Amino acid sequence: MIPLGEAIARIAAMLEAAGIPGARREARLILAHALGCDVGALWSRDAVPDGAGLAFAARRAAREPLAYITGHREFWSLDLAVSPATLIPRPDTETLIEAALRHCPDRVRVRRILDLGTGTGALLLAALVEFPGAFGIGVDRVPAATSLARDNAARLGLADRTAFFAGDWGDALAGQFDLILANPPYIRSNDIASLMPEVTRHEPVLALDGGPDGLDAYRRIIAALPGQMAPGGIAIVESGAGQYDEIAALARTCALETDGHADLAGVPRAIVMTRTT
Secondary structure, eight states, X not given: OEEHHHHHHXXXXXXXXXXXXXXXXXXXXXXXXXXXXXXXXXXXXXXXXXXXXXXXXXXXXXXXXXXXXXXXXXXXXXXXXXXXXXXXXXXXXXXHHHHHHHHOOOTTTOOEEEEETOTTSHHHHHHHHHSTTOEEEEXXXXXXXXXXXXXXXXXXXXXXXXXXXXXXXXXXXXXXXXXXXEOOOXXXXXXXXXXXXXXXXXXXXXXXXXXXXXXXXHHHHHHHHHHHEEEEEEEEEEOOTTOXXXXXXXXXXXXXXXXXXXXXXXXXXXXXXXXXX
């Protein structure tokens, strides 16, 4: 056994040497995960087994994302399981849920929700929590992602309000939806190699690569939206920095109006689309 402070310092030193920001905070999270407790319970211990957490720390020092190591990530206060089959949910993506609540103040009216590229199911499950009368469908091209999203729905008690399908965006779907959500890949193909190692080495390229201009998925998604949106319905897509004008132009060609909602960094992260006809 070694003192708790010494164990945290040892892991933090490994992470600092690897250039990881917030090393002491992550060290605490890694040690708590290794001991099977939360960080709050960690402080009740004076000492921990010598070597506890070092294997996990070595993985993090190799720039494996912490969420893949622990297997969990919080989104909209929901505890979600994650895996290398899916993109790790980002706080910026919560902007889409904020925009949905702003544009749909009558929460009872939203009855059918569609999440395109559902991944972990983060957007769909957060929306279902906020719109308690709705049923949601999540679609992803990766079967392992839909399986994970289905498991997350079950863990959160939302299994009976969801259905998940493997498919190519909404091509195989019939019917219309009051709220459509999508966080498509939007990184330009040539820019992926310059992203941080956690992303380029570990997160699925399929969920990142938006083609030469980053807009390949938007062209597919937006072209289908007029037929998928119920009367009075809205669609909300996530966008990257500097992409709002191009995405808005695509929307106009499909008779859709747009309204941008900025994240905490001031980036128009959520683009709300409504039909003009």
